Amino acid sequence: MARHTVTRRGFVSDVGKLAFGAMIVPRRVLGGVGFQAPSDTLNVAIVGAGGMGMGNAEALVSQNIVALCDVDFGYVERSLAGRGKERDGKPRPDGLKLQEQFAKAARYADFREMLEQQQDIEGVVIATPDHLHAVIAKAAMEAGKHVYVQKPLTYSVHEARVLRETARRTGVATQMGNQGHSSDDARLVNEWIQAGVIGPVHEVHVWTNRPIWPQGIARPTTPPDPLPEGLRWDLYLGPVPEDIPYHKGYHPFNWRGWLDFGVGALGDMGAHLIDHPYWALGLSQPTSIEATSTPWGGPYDHPATYPQGMTVHYEFAARGSQPPVKLSWYDGGLMPPRPDVLPDDVVLNREGGVLFVGEQGILMHETYGEKPTIWPEALRPEALAVPKTMERITTSHELNWVAACKGQGPASSPFEYATRLTETMLLGIVALRAGQGRKILYDEASGSITNIPEANRYLTREYRAGWSV
Numbered sequence: 246m247a248r249h250t251v252t253r254r255g256f257v258s259d260v261g262k263l264a265f266g267a268m269i270v271p272r273r274v275l276g277g278v279g280f281q282a283p284s285d286t287l288n289v290a291i292v293g294a295g296g297m298g299m300g301n302a303e304a305l306v307s308q309n310i311v312a313l314c315d316v317d318f319g320y321v322e323r324s325l326a327g328r329g330k331e332r333d334g335k336p337r338p339d340g341l342k343l344q345e346q347f348a349k350a351a352r353y354a355d356f357r358e359m360l361e362q363q364q365d366i367e368g369v370v371i372a373t374p375d376h377l378h379a380v381i382a383k384a385a386m387e388a389g390k391h392v393y394v395q396k397p398l399t400y401s402v403h404e405a406r407v408l409r410e411t412a413r414r415t416g417v418a419t420q421m422g423n424q425g426h427s428s429d430d431a432r433l434v435n436e437w438i439q440a441g442v443i444g445p446v447h448e449v450h451v452w453t454n455r456p457i458w459p460q461g462i463a464r465p466t467t468p469p470d471p472l473p474e475g476l477r478w479d480l481y482l483g484p485v486p487e488d489i490p491y492h493k494g495y496h497p498f499n500w501r502g503w504l505d506f507g508v509g510a511l512g513d514m515g516a517h518l519i520d521h522p523y524w525a526l527g528l529s530q531p532t533s534i535e536a537t538s539t540p541w542g543g544p545y546d547h548p549a550t551y552p553q554g555m556t557v558h559y560e561f562a563a564r565g566s567q568p569p570v571k572l573s574w575y576d577g578g579l580m581p582p583r584p585d586v587l588p589d590d591v592v593l594n595r596e597g598g599v600l601f602v603g604e605q606g607i608l609m610h611e612t613y614g615e616k617p618t619i620w621p622e623a624l625r626p627e628a629l630a631v632p633k634t635m636e637r638i639t640t641s642h643e644l645n646w647v648a649a650c651k652g653q654g655p656a657s658s659p660f661e662y663a664t665r666l667t668e669t670m671l672l673g674i675v676a677l678r679a680g681q682g683r684k685i686l687y688d689e690a691s692g693s694i695t696n697i698p699e700a701n702r703y704l705t706r707e708y709r710a711g712w713s714v
Contacts, residue, residue, distance in 0.1 A: 287647050288367045290314060290390075292356050292381055294347070295321040296497060297395055298372030301422065303328065303343045304643040305370070310346040312363050314353040316477040320497050321347075354477045356381050360388045367391060368650050370643075372422070374506040377483050379404035379714045386415045391650040393643065395422040396516035397508055398660070398667040402675065403705035406692060407714050409664035420646035420656045421663035423516040425613030427642040431521055432635040434610060434617045438525040440631045442624055443603030449522045449572040450581035453597035453612070455510035460502035460577075461553035463543040465492045484712035502542075502550045508674055509551035510576035514597060514612070515670035516663075519574070521599055521614045523666050526570060530669060530689035531559040536677035539577065553577050557673035574673060586620050678703040 290312035291302045299321070302310055315321050325347055328340035353359040360366070368391040371381050379399045382392050386408075398421045399405045412419045425431055438446065469490035472478055478491045485505050489495075501507035522528070536557040542550030554577020561570045575581055580593060581600060584607050597612040606624045610617040619628050638645050638657055649656035676685050679700035686696040694700045708714075 287391075287650050288365050290359060290363070290366045290369045291350075292359075292369060292371045293373035293377075293395075295324045296372060297422070298370060299324055299328070299343070301370050301372055301393065301395070301643055302346070303339050304641045305647065306339050306342040306346055307644070308647060310350050311365055312351045312353065312359055313347060314356045314359045316354055316480045317473065317475060317497065318352065318354075319473055319475050355480055357384065360384060360390070368393065368418075368647070371395060374481075374500045375508050375512060376400045376485060376506050379408055380484055380712055382408055383411050383714050386411045386417050386419075389415065389417065391418040391646070393420045393422060393646045396667075397512035397670060398516070398663050399671070400508060401705050402668050402671050402692065404714055405664040405667045405671065408660055412660040412664075418646065418649040418656055419660040419663075420642070420649065421516065421658045421660070421667070422642065423520055423658055423663070423666075424642035425517050425615070426520055426524070426658040427638040427645055428614050429637050430610065430617055431524070431614035432633070432637060434521050434608065434614055435525045435635055436631050436633065437608060437617065437619065437628050438601060440628075442606070442628045442631065443601060443608050443619060444605035445568050446522075446526060446601050446603045447568050447570060448602040449526075449570060450575070450600040450602070451515075451518045451522070451572065451598075452575040452580055452593075453510055453514040453518060454578055454595055455514050455576055455597075456502055456551070456553070458499045458502050459494065460509060460551045461539060461542045462502075462550050464549040465494060467492075482709070484706075484708045486707045486709045504548060504550065507551075508671060509555075511555070511557065511574060511670055511673050514576070515574070515673075516666065517613050518597055518599055519572070519670055520658075520666055521610065522570075522572060522601060523669060524662075525601075526561075526567065527564055528561050528570065528572075528669070529564075529665065530687060531561050531572075531672060533560045533684050533686050534558070534672050534676040535684040536673055537681045538677055552677075554579050555673075555677060557676060559669065559673070588620065591620075675700065675703040 286309045288309050288311045289305055291298045291310060292314040294313045294315045295317060325344060328343050329337055331337055351363055369385040370393045371378055372395040375397055378394050382394050385392050399408060470493050472491050481496065482489060489505060495503060501513055502509060534557060536555060538552035538555035541548035541552050556579060557574040559572045563569045573581065584602060586607055594611050599610055601608040606619055606621055608617060608619050619625055642657060645657045648654050672687060679685050679697055683697065685694045685700055688695050
């Protein structure tokens with residue numbers, strides 16, 4: 246089956262002056278924060294429209310969805326069919342509007358053809374499997390499009406650094422799809438921690454019940470499944486260097502656990518959970534990372550799936566007057582130890598949460614920063630007295646990005662921040678690949694592992710010819 250290439254040189258050559266002549270100039274350049282586009286709506290393309298991308302699209306129905314790009318429009322149509330009604334049969338206005346928008350939007354299987362052919366696109370939402378995020382986002386930014394990319398932002402540390410540089414250079418508005426970053430509760434966590442309500446924080450525990458998809462399993466040994474009608478499996482593989490035969494276990498949902506396509510539970514939920522301590526404590530990159538796990542799926546030297554459960558211990562240096570921090574990650578149902586100050590009747594939410602351990606007390610919240618609570622209870626009056634110093638976001642995470650695209654304020658989770666969070670998250674995967682029982686030492690300035698040189702290969706990945714970023 247023929248393969249397309251997506252090198253920057255080839256993409257620019259193919260698009261030529263037409264694409265860059267149509268490049269969107271950031272609105273702050275045209276007329277400052279208050280500049281208004283000729284239209285109040287943003288022309289949006291959705292890449293990966295059948296899953297999470299459809300949810301993002303529904304949050305954007307007030308805008309103009311002009312293009313859809315997906316390798317399996319059969320799956321898109323099946324997902325779209327149920328959007329117009331609630332379970333009780335009542336109509337869903339936003340779902341009906343979504344169906345109308347999808348019906349009129351142009352359709353593409355290849356994102357490069359979409360970027361080349363449809364010049365009215367202003368912003369691109371990317372909600373594909375993880376292995377395609379960076380290659381699509383970079384091409385879209387190079388073409389002058391604002392981008393919203395689902396979490397995890399990238400597949401590798403290398404890709405995170407590339408997207409940060411590309412966003413800086415192109416000046417487009419960017420956002421990662423970690424919606425909890427836009428919540429009021431997330432800002433409350435920041436205010437309480439930075440006000441010192443629980444005292445200096447030396448320790449953080451983060452956990453999730455993911456994976457809720459298969460991991461720790463070997464690659465299928467049965468014959469390949471027939472390709473569903475209309476599925477462009479060659480474009481689904483994209484940068485994957487191997488010609489992996491199609492199996493139902495890869496698409497549409499279970500891809501997260503396969504090394505070829507996803508980055509497991511840490512990639513999926515780290516952007517929702519590590520986000521809050523990373524933000525509130527002003528963390529940068531860890532100086533050391535150590536990871537352990539249950540067995541990988543498949544041979545150790547070439548595994549097919551991530552382990553069923555893993556732990557990661559990150560160590561961060563002191564930041565000014567703030568002390569060093571050890572942050573521990575647990576997934577696959579593994580849980581942190583209960584702190585002594587936590588009342589016996591308080592149950593840790595097994596779906597996921599974060600626990601800040603300070604010198605005077607603890608702060609605990611659920612996934613997305615929800616329901617932050619402080620113990621001992623004697624500290625709560627002080628917490629309630631902390632002023633709200635951070636501006637609240639009154640729209641959805643998606644519409645916050647739209648406002649940034651229109652020059653109406655900053656994005657909540659732009660790539661300048663999101664790439665750094667992603668880099669930290671994915672260093673946990675690197676540490677696990679480097680070998681259990683071995684601590685890797687990381688130098689942020691050079692972006693390299695200093696004590697185990699051979700582990701640096703896990704900071705990036707192999708790419709099919711022409712698909713590298």
